[in-house]
Amino acid sequence: MLDYDFRLAWHSMRRNPVLTVLMIAAIGVGVGTFMTALNVYYVSSKNPIAHKNDQLYHVQLDSFRMGSDWQEGREPPDQISYIDAMNLLRDDRGLRQSASFKTGFGIATQDYEGLPIRAVGRATTPDFFEMFDVPFLAGGTWQQSEPDVAPQLVILSRAMSERLFGTSESVGESVLLDEDDYTVVGVIEDWSPSPKFYDLTNGSWLEGEDVFVPFALTSQKEYETWGNTRCSGDGDVDSFEGFLQSSCAWITYWVEIGGTGDRSDFESYLTGYSEAQRAAGRYEAPVNYRFRNVQEWLVAERVASDSSKVLLWLSALFLMVCLLNSVGLVLAKFTARAPQLALRRAVGATRGALVRQSLVEIILIGVVGGLLGMVLAMLGLQGMLALTEASNSTRYEMDWVMMATAIVVSVIATTIAALYPALRISALAPARYLKTQ
Amino acid sequence: MLDMQNITKVYRTQLVETHALRELNLSVAEGEFVAVTGPSGSGKTTFLNIAGLLEEYNGGRYLLDGQDITRLNDRERSRLRSEKIGFIFQGFNLIPDLNVFDNVDVPLRYRKLSAAERKERIEEALQTVGLSARARHLPAELSGGQQQRVAIARALAGRPRFVLADEPTGNLDSLMARQVMELLEKINEEGVTVIMVTHDPELARRAHRNIHLLDGQVSDLEAVDPGAAEAVA
Numbered sequence: 270m271l272d273y274d275f276r277l278a279w280h281s282m283r284r285n286p287v288l289t290v291l292m293i294a295a296i297g298v299g300v301g302t303f304m305t306a307l308n309v310y311y312v313s314s315k316n317p318i319a320h321k322n323d324q325l326y327h328v329q330l331d332s333f334r335m336g337s338d339w340q341e342g343r344e345p346p347d348q349i350s351y352i353d354a355m356n357l358l359r360d361d362r363g364l365r366q367s368a369s370f371k372t373g374f375g376i377a378t379q380d381y382e383g384l385p386i387r388a389v390g391r392a393t394t395p396d397f398f399e400m401f402d403v404p405f406l407a408g409g410t411w412q413q414s415e416p417d418v419a420p421q422l423v424i425l426s427r428a429m430s431e432r433l434f435g436t437s438e439s440v441g442e443s444v445l446l447d448e449d450d451y452t453v454v455g456v457i458e459d460w461s462p463s464p465k466f467y468d469l470t471n472g473s474w475l476e477g478e479d480v481f482v483p484f485a486l487t488s489q490k491e492y493e494t495w496g497n498t499r500c501s502g503d504g505d506v507d508s509f510e511g512f513l514q515s516s517c518a519w520i521t522y523w524v525e526i527g528g529t530g531d532r533s534d535f536e537s538y539l540t541g542y543s544e545a546q547r548a549a550g551r552y553e554a555p556v557n558y559r560f561r562n563v564q565e566w567l568v569a570e571r572v573a574s575d576s577s578k579v580l581l582w583l584s585a586l587f588l589m590v591c592l593l594n595s596v597g598l599v600l601a602k603f604t605a606r607a608p609q610l611a612l613r614r615a616v617g618a619t620r621g622a623l624v625r626q627s628l629v630e631i632i633l634i635g636v637v638g639g640l641l642g643m644v645l646a647m648l649g650l651q652g653m654l655a656l657t658e659a660s661n662s663t664r665y666e667m668d669w670v671m672m673a674t675a676i677v678v679s680v681i682a683t684t685i686a687a688l689y690p691a692l693r694i695s696a697l698a699p700a701r702y703l704k705t706q
Numbered sequence: 707m708l709d710m711q712n713i714t715k716v717y718r719t720q721l722v723e724t725h726a727l728r729e730l731n732l733s734v735a736e737g738e739f740v741a742v743t744g745p746s747g748s749g750k751t752t753f754l755n756i757a758g759l760l761e762e763y764n765g766g767r768y769l770l771d772g773q774d775i776t777r778l779n780d781r782e783r784s785r786l787r788s789e790k791i792g793f794i795f796q797g798f799n800l801i802p803d804l805n806v807f808d809n810v811d812v813p814l815r816y817r818k819l820s821a822a823e824r825k826e827r828i829e830e831a832l833q834t835v836g837l838s839a840r841a842r843h844l845p846a847e848l849s850g851g852q853q854q855r856v857a858i859a860r861a862l863a864g865r866p867r868f869v870l871a872d873e874p875t876g877n878l879d880s881l882m883a884r885q886v887m888e889l890l891e892k893i894n895e896e897g898v899t900v901i902m903v904t905h906d907p908e909l910a911r912r913a914h915r916n917i918h919l920l921d922g923q924v925s926d927l928e929a930v931d932p933g934a935a936e937a938v939a
Contacts, residue, residue: 280803612799616813617788700755
């Protein structure tokens, strides 16, 4: 019977092409707008490492002075100081730990004759790669037993390796970072989680780094931070050593624990650590820290911006307006064929059969409207791209989930829009239309 | 076969009540050819609609094949219409974008019949009305008489126990009207009960029995002499 309903739907769509096109257009525009907004919201709020959400925790410590505007429970700085990072690394709690900061170099090979390439890099601890599932193409990370002792090794991205050496097989090769000699110990696949959850403080949507160096060499090599730094009235930050010893917060710190069960243990540790630092005179404020898993950190940093939420609501309202218009169009379409439906009732169709026939037609229109909406959403996302930076180019893409969602949203929306007209038309007295035809 | 007892039907609007049928008592036996006549507004079409289960009634009792219609729900009424009743309308009521074959197929689609059985019934019905060669034509490509024959084929394809015809020749010229009437007689001869509403006294005289309605009531029951009918034809 369904195949018959599909045939009738096709006939009906062809009988009133203008109405059909208007309905498809109304639904397509509504769905397209909604899907554009939903995609922006989806991309900006998704957790790129959801499978480790309850294992990876971001650490914030309140090492700042209390000041006149101090309030209990204030949000600690997003990053921590070098001293705190080194202390936590030495205490070595949890399964793995990652202290890192954004940096950068002029990079070249030994026989490179041009100007060094400006490369964005990250100084980090070796656990970083395993914690965040960074995929290695060749080699691996460096080994170190002490947090402040590490060999002069570097990990390159595939793109950087190919740019420097023409191949991703560059393990063992020598590179110059700001004219200092490093040996390539590993090459990673181009890796750029979006949003860049592991360093939201320095650009949630920026691309991944091309060069990774040991955090342990920070003091020795005086790596400059290319990221944000927050200080709290520190005196001597003119020298690099003074900067390292200050309470300035510039290091992103992550911990991997066994699961939610270990969370309270680590929080107890942070409480104890904060109390000890306060007792030692380093911290002024009462114990105040944050220990957030990835999702909580994304929410706290408002990665899914308020504007994208507003856009989503507005587009949902617009979709509803389109649907209300569609209800009128559907009603007009169904009313036009009332005599035909009356005849079907007369020759044995039940009300249910007529409702089903009407809904099949509407679902068909919904699918076509959904496809149109999908195309419009793709165009909409291109428009969004044009409004954002070029570096965000990998963000807005209609993946298969979004495409399927567009069709499902369209079908559900059109079915809701058609339900009232379908029920109403199926309840009409057939005798009235049979006589008047 | 069809037994109406004290059937009343009132149409109500905010301003006025119209009594279409007033305690109508009427029976039709199996195999009869009954013509229902009467002036406009006498309740002929209302009677036919109630007989065909297309309309509710306000009071009385209606038995179809011994079954009390009042107690049936929508699904059961639909099944009864599908299996026992064939409709022929003055305006043909063909679906314009379906060809002849598919138009005749419409009632069969609501019965659990195989594709082969449907095809067999459609071909047989089209053969009966002499339109086998026009199976793939659209209604707009046929004359009025041919369209009404398609409507008759549609009514016959369901192999109904009785056919309800509402002014079946009202939109046709005399030649075509005669052809349609002959078809109805042929159907009746094969055992199908025919109830025909008509304004045309000549056609009415060809029925076995005339029922004259006036103000929603039977005003006269008249048995027609088949010999006289033939003389008229």
